[in-house]
Amino acid sequence: MLRSSILLRTAIPTVYLRGSQSGILKQSNLPHHRCNVSKVDSPDVRKLAEMAQIEVSDQEVDAWQPQIAEIVEWFAHLQDLDLPADPSGSPEGSPLTDSRLREDTPRDWPEREKLLDEAPDREGRFVKVPKIL
Amino acid sequence: MGSPCLLLLGPHVLSKAVSSQSCALANPSLRKFSWQLCGRPCCSPKVASVIRKHTKGKQCHQTSATSVVQQSSKAAADQAAFEAVIGIESHVRLSTKTKAFCGCANVYGAKPNTHVCPVCLAHPGTLPNVNEEAVQKAIITGLALQCTIHPHSKFDRKQYIYPDLPKGYQISQYDVPIAEHGRLEVDLPDGSSKSFGITRAHMEEDSGKLVHFGASSLSGSDYSLCDYNRAGTPLLEIVSEPDMRSGQEAAAYASELRRIMRFIGTSDGNMQDGSMRCDVNVSVRPRGAKEFGTKVEIKNMNTFGGMQKAIDYEIDRQVTLISQGRGNEIVLETRLYDEAKQVTKSMRKKEGLADYRYFPEPDLPPLGFTQESVDGLQASMAELPAAKRARFMDMGLPRDDVLILADDLETADYFEAVLEEGAPAKLAANWVVGDIMAHCKNTGVSMGSMKSRPATLAAMVKMIESKAISGKIGKQLLPELLQGKGAGPDGVKKLVDAMGGGQISDPAYLAEILDKVIANNQKQLEQYKGGKTKLKGHFVGQAMKESRGKANPELLNKLLMERLDAA
Structure with a gap:
């Protein structure tokens, strides 16, 4: 387990919004079917934290458990919406050269160094990150 | 390879040599003997003596030639009783000018972090934008692999916790890959051909590159340095059905896959540069069984030859374990191939299936293709x-x-x-x-x-x-x-x-040369007439020399035979 600003920044919203395996957004249910269950189990915060690779204290678990349960409950209302079977809502036969696709022309980002300076730590041209395992 | 023969190294390596036919005799002239000695059917005492002679008295076997015959025969019998089941996941980098979701250049070997932008560095508020060329190349590759192209493909988020993808997820494809249900026909080295199923091919972005410090590999390192030039470059992951049965078949499949991509220009497939990375799943089962054995994933193969050896080693390792009643030691794990030692080593155990928590990518609209556009790409395929x-x-x-x-x-x-x-x-x-x-x-x-x-x-x-x-x-x-x-x-x-003219086809000139040669080689002529017909070559050689190599060989031959027959 580690505490990394990079990981925390990206992982926390994911944890809160996604739910656990036993939560509302069960992987196998995702794109195929509309789920009619509005009542869902509250996710296990400790398991969520483990999947997000973050440490949580017992106090945090106790404090977050009801909050997350509330959030998940709120999202569960989405299940009651009558949506088409294919949530991607892909249009019939959109042409391949649709305006949504980008032309393959390289562009240099002018303020590259400024972007890299935003990294918490650097070494030479590299971004320095904590050990991974 | 320092040791004259892998058999010196122990029974697990013995079985390696048996199936991979790769007994590591340093002297190439001995390779054919290594086949016989360490491979099927068995080695003969005569071969063993040749080996000893060439290895300066070092016995090729741990004990004696006879015991190795017994061991290798048993290993061969074990091999015959089992069947390997192999599937390959190939990640190939698509040859585009820019990354998959931003305009940064997709190039290999640039200075670290020179091709980065707010999108591939995952700065807040940025949105991905799909590269048209990457999509087209993915479709063309799918078509080349006889896949069905999904008319409404979409992207999904796959949760990812390592810092070489700073978003904290990878944009990939989950349930609606761009291409699926294909086939790849492969011509095998023995002259036969075999068809392997393609389960799917899906688009995704590559991660950045990590350099680990404080240790030679990821585990045990103190910290890591990240280069994001590769982060977000377009990949196509091509997943085969578990249709291969040997290292040779797997290598032939991967080799043909790369050849296809090079011919149609969708990827350069350079394994050394990481443009093509193959993860191989290997399991064994008793011949005739329907159920699969426990599969082991092998990574880190940089050549097709290495892939073949890695797989054959792994098959032997698993067969040996089962034969010794240690089948429970085959576990779900990832093993790395050590090219220098030609063995696979455990990298990490897999505890249950990974939960990637896929969900549809909310930042990207789905892709939609008309049949006309797919047909157009099919028609443009090389x-x-x-x-x-x-x-x-x-x-x-x-x-x-x-x-x-x-x-x-x-x-x-x-x-x-x-x-x-x-x-x-x-x-x-x-x-x-x-x-x-x-x-x-x-x-x-x-x-x-x-x-x-x-x-x-x-x-x-x-x-x-x-x-x-x-x-x-x-x-x-x-x-x-x-x-x-x-x-x-x-x-x-x-x-x-x-250079002094071309071929001489003038019969008169050639006749003149031949007459001169025959006159100067009367002794050989007598021997020829006495039955040494091989001396014909001597006359041809002399005449060619006389003509400085310019005589028309067919005509020269004809004229010579006329003279020799008449002599």
Whole structure:
């Protein structure tokens, strides 16, 4: 387990919004079917934290458990919406050269160094990150 | 390989040598013996003595030749009782100018973090934008693999916790891949062919590159340095059905897959640069069983030869464990191939299936393709290697030559350019597969960038075909042509003239030479008449020498036989 600003920044919203395996957004249910269950189990915060690779204290678990349960409950209302079977809502036969696709022309980002300076730590041209395992 | 034979290293390595036929005798001349000694059927005492002689008395076996025969026979029997089941996941980097979801250049080998932008560095508020070329190349590859192209493909987020993808997820495809249900027909080295199923091919972004400090690998390192140039470059992950049964089949599949992508221009497939990375799943089961055994994933293979060896090693490892009643030691895990030691080593155990928590990518609209656009891409696809091989075979070329000529696009293109200049196929193939290829290998120059143009070789080949010059003159001429000489109209002919003329087909002149040779070799003539007919070659050689290699060999032969028969 580690505490990394990079990981925390990206992982926390994911944890809160996604739910656990036993939560509302069960992987196998995702794109195929509309789920009619509005009542869902509250996710296990400790398991969520483990999947997000973050440490949580017992106090945090106790404090977050009801909050997350509330959030998940709120999202569960989405299940009651009558949506088409294919949530991607892909249009019939959109042409391949649709305006949504980008032309393959390289562009240099002018303020590259400024972007890299935003990294918490650097070494030479590299971004320095904590050990991974 | 320091040891003369892997058999010295222990029973697990013994089984390796048995199936991979890769007994590591350093002396290449012994390789055929290593086959017999360590492979099937068994080694004979005669072979064992040859081995001892060549290994300076070191016995190739741990105990004696007889015991190894018994061991290898048992291992061979174990091998025969089991069947390997192999599936391959290949990640190939698509040859685009820019990354998958931003305009940064997609290049290999640039200075660290020079091709980065707010999108691929995951700065807040940025949105991905799909590269049209990447999508088209993914579709073309899918079509080349006889896949069904999904008309409404979409992207999904796959949760990812390592800092080489700073978003904290990878944009990939989950339940609606761009292509699925395909096939790949492969010509195997033994002359047979086999068809392997393609489960799916889906688009995704690559991660950045991590350099680990404080240790040689990721585990145990103090910290890591990240280069995000590769982060967000477009990949196509091609997943095969578990249809391969040996390392050789798996290597042939991966090799043909790369050949296809190179021919159609969708990826350069360089394994050394990481443009093609293959993860292989290997399991074994009793022959005839329906259920799969526990599969082990192997990574880190940089060549197809390495892949074959890694798989064969892994098959033997698993068969040996099962044969020894230790089948429970085969566990779900990832193993790395150590090319130097030619073994696989456990990297990490897999505790249950990974939960990637996929969900539809909210930042990207789905892709939609009309049949017309897919048909257009199909029509624009370059000729596939299998079609090229079939066409070359139809020209009456030997299979071995065809496999070489159609192995890579540059060779095939060069050969076809020579044909377009009017050279006959068989003769041109001989020159391209032989002298031209040897030149390229020796000089390190690729066929497409040689100084000598295809038209020049074609001109020379045509002169040989018309008997204006002999093949021998051609050999003398070729080094000049390879330096770029002989270009332009009649360039080769002028070069031949400058070298002292072409082939001599004047019967009177050749008769004169032959009469002189026969007169000077009366002793050999008597021996010939006495039954030593092999001496015919002596007369041909002398006459050729006299003509400075320019005599038309067929005519010379005919005239010589007339004289010898009459003598």
